[in-house]
Amino acid sequence: AAMLALALLVALAIWLTRRLHVLLAKRLRSRINDLEIQSFEIVRAERIWAALRAGVSALRFLAILAASVTCLDFVLGGFPWTRGFARKLTDVLVRPLKIMGEALVAYFPDLVFLVVLALVVRFVLRLIRLFFDAVARGEVSMEDFETEWAWPTYKIVRVVVVTFAVIVAYPYIPGSDSDAFKGISLLVGVIVSLGSSSAIANLVAGLMITYRRAFKLGDRVMIGDITGDVTDIHAQVTHLRTLKNEEVTIANSQILNGHVVNYSSLADENGLIVHSKVGIGYETPWRQVEAMLLIAVARTPGLLAVPRPFVLYGELGDFCVSYEINAYCNDAHAMQRLHAQLQRSILDVFNEYGVQIMTPNYEADPLQPKVVDKERWYAAPAVCEPTGDAIAK
Incomplete structure (x- = not known):
């Protein structure tokens, strides 16, 4: 009888969660799609549906687990020689869930703050991207600001905004005040500082090259003893296509420390x-x-x-x-x-x-x-x- 009851409870849990999923899809589909449009696609509909599906699946799992524990406790508790084992087993299974639930309730305000902060930062980054996209297309002009500077400047602003958001969010991250979390943060900082010296040098050199207007995409240049056309300018490296149709990658720090001959910069004006x-x-x-x-x-x-x-x-x-x-x-x-x-x-x-x-x-x-x-x-x-x-x- 207990096994039959367990099977019925599991089937009921599966049926209820499926009905809940259908009900949510019917009631919230139009609202979620409208929310995506009103937020200028900052909030994606498919991500909301993925979160809802994950929540429904979690409820199904918890319902099946609770039914299984209850049934097992009932069966084992019916015999004197297994009653003590049933209590211990129930305590082993329920205690982690109880601790997790209490921790979740305690951290819930912080989690809400982190979610709101993430949405605000995403919205701000979206607005900044739209602004610099208009600058890159020439729809918005600023004095003494070249259009090719738009995307490098956007990347710098994005890094600043994300860094500020991480600093604000750090105290609200669960476990951020623990010794283990602090040790991991220190280890990551040491690894990054030791392994990123050349990367940072190339990054700074890439920014200086961009704002000095040494060259732009499509220019015919000579860097060192290599002559070719600029095909890509990245934060770390610059790509050239040589006169022999070879792809050459040059670190930006090498470009900054050497000399650059730009054949295209004055070709139209002075020849x-x-x-x-x-x-x-x-x-x-x-x-x-x-x-x-x-x-x-x-x-x-x-x-x-x-x-x-x-x-x-x-x-x-x-x-x-x-x-x-x-x-x-x-x-x-x-x-x-x-x-x-x-x-x-x-x-x-x-x-x-x-x-x-x-x-x-x-x-x-x-x-x-x-x-x-x-x-x-x-x-x-x-x-x-x-x-x-x-x-x-």
Whole structure:
């Protein structure tokens, strides 16, 4: 009879909890969905339903446990030789629940405070995120505040708000005043302080790089001896895609301690200089060399006529004079292609006018000038087509 009663009580508990779940879903579904909309999705409906399901499951478990303990106590208490064991068993099972219940009642006000604090902090962070999102999109502008600073500044403000919330919540955490909790907190603090020195250095360097406006996403830069495009800027590292399509990760502390060349920052305003050096013999007039170099610039698509290109004269060597042609472009990402096209144009122009390029140096004049006749410019397997643009495509 006792086992039958236990089975009936368990079945009744399961049926009641299921009915309770259906009733809650029917009565509260629209209200919970409205609460999610009114809170701007700060309070999620699925999380509320998960909490309700967990509460109903806990009630079911407690009901089944209580029915089982009651039935077991009734069965064992019916015999004199097991009555003492039944009392001890009941005390062993009920006492932890009693202690937990008393502790829960004692900590309930603190738990309510922690829940309210978490909701307030979440709401504040949501508002801060909406504000900085508007700044990043340009809908909200502030004097002397760049749009690319929006998300780094949001992360800093978020850390400050969360840190303040943790400080406020610490005294209300259950067990925070115990020696074990204090020991664990001390151990975690020591581990973090010993293991995060380089991480903190990279984090500070990342913030300084951001607010100094050293570069931004998409810029063509040279960091140390690595040249590439900035693809990602994180708090700890910066990612570059090199000219050979390689992904390079550089720690922000290394960037801060080194030098950065930004090719894109002034490309649109003042232009970048593409240059190339050639060595020409003393028997060739410098005016002719300068004119040919300017012709080579004019034949290179992408190089600007204004500002005007210019020629610099370098070393007067043992066998040749060093000339450097300098021309402007306004596309930092095309510098490599333009430099290659300029080299081709220089070779074509000097071959046309029969002027021999003397670099590398040689020991004696050759019997025949080292030039390529125009008739042989497209010797097999080369085809007659415009250079430079075809490669770029």
